[in-house]
Amino acid sequence: MWEQITALFTVGLFQNTIRNATPVILAALGGLFTEHAGIMNIGMEGMILGGAFVAVVFSFTFASAPMGVLFAVLIGIIIGLFFALFVVKLKSDEFIIGMTLNTFSAGLTVYLLRTVFHQTGSWVSTDIKGLPPIDIPVIKDIPLLGDILSGYSIFVYISWVLVFLVWVFLYRTPYGFWMRASGEHPEALETAGIDPVKMKVLSSVLCGIFCGLSGAHLALGYLNCFAEGMSASRGFIAFACVVFGMANPPKVFGAALLFGFLQALAIRLQSVGIPSDLTEAVPYLATVLMLVYITVRSANKKRNRAKKAMAVQAAEEG
Amino acid sequence: MKFLNKIDKKYVLTLIICIFVALLCGAFIMLATGFNPIEAYATIIEGAIGKPRLLGNTIEKFMTLCLLGLATAIGAKGGLFNVGGEGQLFFGALASTMVGLTLSSLPAPIVILLAFLTAVVVGGFYAWIPAMLKVKLNVSEIITTIMLNTVAIKVVTYLVNGPWVSSSPAVSKGTDYLPDKLAFTKLIAASNLSTGFIFGAILTFLIWYFMKMTTVGLQMKLTGENPRFARFSGLKSDKIMVGSMVASGAICGFVGMTLVYGYNGQMVDTISSDYYFDGMLVAMIMNYNPIGIVIMSVFFAILNTGANMIDMTMGISSQIYDIIFSVLIFLMAANKGFIEWFNQSQAKKKARAIAKEKAGKEGI
Numbered sequence: 001m002w003e004q005i006t007a008l009f010t011v012g013l014f015q016n017t018i019r020n021a022t023p024v025i026l027a028a029l030g031g032l033f034t035e036h037a038g039i040m041n042i043g044m045e046g047m048i049l050g051g052a053f054v055a056v057v058f059s060f061t062f063a064s065a066p067m068g069v070l071f072a073v074l075i076g077i078i079i080g081l082f083f084a085l086f087v088v089k090l091k092s093d094e095f096i097i098g099m100t101l102n103t104f105s106a107g108l109t110v111y112l113l114r115t116v117f118h119q120t121g122s123w124v125s126t127d128i129k130g131l132p133p134i135d136i137p138v139i140k141d142i143p144l145l146g147d148i149l150s151g152y153s154i155f156v157y158i159s160w161v162l163v164f165l166v167w168v169f170l171y172r173t174p175y176g177f178w179m180r181a182s183g184e185h186p187e188a189l190e191t192a193g194i195d196p197v198k199m200k201v202l203s204s205v206l207c208g209i210f211c212g213l214s215g216a217h218l219a220l221g222y223l224n225c226f227a228e229g230m231s232a233s234r235g236f237i238a239f240a241c242v243v244f245g246m247a248n249p250p251k252v253f254g255a256a257l258l259f260g261f262l263q264a265l266a267i268r269l270q271s272v273g274i275p276s277d278l279t280e281a282v283p284y285l286a287t288v289l290m291l292v293y294i295t296v297r298s299a300n301k302k303r304n305r306a307k308k309a310m311a312v313q314a315a316e317e318g
Numbered sequence: 319m320k321f322l323n324k325i326d327k328k329y330v331l332t333l334i335i336c337i338f339v340a341l342l343c344g345a346f347i348m349l350a351t352g353f354n355p356i357e358a359y360a361t362i363i364e365g366a367i368g369k370p371r372l373l374g375n376t377i378e379k380f381m382t383l384c385l386l387g388l389a390t391a392i393g394a395k396g397g398l399f400n401v402g403g404e405g406q407l408f409f410g411a412l413a414s415t416m417v418g419l420t421l422s423s424l425p426a427p428i429v430i431l432l433a434f435l436t437a438v439v440v441g442g443f444y445a446w447i448p449a450m451l452k453v454k455l456n457v458s459e460i461i462t463t464i465m466l467n468t469v470a471i472k473v474v475t476y477l478v479n480g481p482w483v484s485s486s487p488a489v490s491k492g493t494d495y496l497p498d499k500l501a502f503t504k505l506i507a508a509s510n511l512s513t514g515f516i517f518g519a520i521l522t523f524l525i526w527y528f529m530k531m532t533t534v535g536l537q538m539k540l541t542g543e544n545p546r547f548a549r550f551s552g553l554k555s556d557k558i559m560v561g562s563m564v565a566s567g568a569i570c571g572f573v574g575m576t577l578v579y580g581y582n583g584q585m586v587d588t589i590s591s592d593y594y595f596d597g598m599l600v601a602m603i604m605n606y607n608p609i610g611i612v613i614m615s616v617f618f619a620i621l622n623t624g625a626n627m628i629d630m631t632m633g634i635s636s637q638i639y640d641i642i643f644s645v646l647i648f649l650m651a652a653n654k655g656f657i658e659w660f661n662q663s664q665a666k667k668k669a670r671a672i673a674k675e676k677a678g679k680e681g682i
Contacts, residue, residue: 086648090659099602107637107639111347112351240465243461281468281473284465284466288465295458299455
């Protein structure tokens, strides 16, 4: 039994963990901005899919991966502005717009794939240039760690750096402060002379960019192809990670890694004879349980704080 | 004709304009990708109502959309967003199939009744979980239902391809076929339309009656609009919220059953391809108004079956349906937002003019 368990933990398991986690990390970091700006962004799924499709189309057209990434970012900005136009400017229901964005993105990408590029199901071509794997100079020579940490596409490393940068942006710059205020106390921000609408639009655009990068990595970082419905609920998982990580960048990063690990484990468990359909369901079930845990815990915290405050007040009043 | 007077004429007019513009957008996309849109729309209409068989498919699609839309509406009116209808539908379909297969020796009406009850209970139970989490622990039902969808679909995929897969070599995938005596009688030969439609129609009427004409429906509406107010006015808002969500899940379970008993005949992991989300979008376009959902479902059922036809005959991917669908929702949302924004800026202008006038008078 013990041998079977240890046999599961191979280098491949950890490599797959990082591969699965990276698109989710990127999207979830984007979702952090909108979450802090007080927008429930359920449309990340569509944003990722749009980014993946555009990345493949332009990588194919120019036979160059960087062009693919560039256009994925551009489409991310456009989708972000589009989302902001409805949710922030026109004050539509963010849930409806998010869901519709997902449907629209799924429909349009498949439509274009089939009618313009005449591919059904998935699009594989040698002209779709992927991002080259990068070896980190010193780390790659360390026996075990080198295999696990080195040799991915550039986005994997970018995503790690971005975790830190997003944290700095949100908690150490005035823009981050204003963005958080635009979600928590838009009136207070307005009084301070900053337009909360602008901060909300900015958050949406940033989210679009990050989701575009996530899509580009998904399409060009590993498999170099586009498949119908490629985002495969990653937008929703990213959303769950934001909730799960309490909108704190390092915690969200941890949540995304956990998800990646569970997905990778599901594939490994298949080799032991545990059906993959069941193991694939585990991360989603885990999200529900974690969400329950977080909600209950934060409610308890609030209650305790209130109790304490009341006790202090009672003591003061004698 | 009192009924007609109640309809919000402005809303209907904007809806018609938005539908027209959405169809134009669809036409533009088809034109841009090298197809003749007029021919495509003609084929859509012909492919939806041109032959009795096709008409039957459209009516069946209409019933599915309409019931799922109403399921969303019931949840939303009660204050909870049921995004998990797809999962409830899958579990309902699977449960009713298994009841049919294991009890096939009993008389058909009894089995169908039992299958119906199982589908409704299972679908309702799967909606009850997120509802209770929301009401008792305040866990967002939107996220939990989305996650539970995937869980349900994965579990069903495992079950129908694993332990409950058909042992018969004639079945390529999924469970055994239900015995013929259990399948609903077809209303139009060779189409998907079966007596399930009659059940569906009765259910639709009941839902409309329940939502519009009963006190429980009104209580639901009050709870959905403002749960706090409802609680303070003495309504058991928690119970109403959970109840409306369970009703929503039960309808989804029933739809799952009609998909199997109505025309599929067995349970497969592809029993529904996001049907619930289509129904949900219809409900959203119509602001959860039951009659509106019924009317809108006709339009989208025609578009949906017709889209399959243009896919087969003209090679236009049937996803054009999704595109037109979502463009319409964007337009409706934009229109609503734009009017509000316009009114607001007008009001601001007026206020500014008055302020100026006042300032001018005081200045003199």
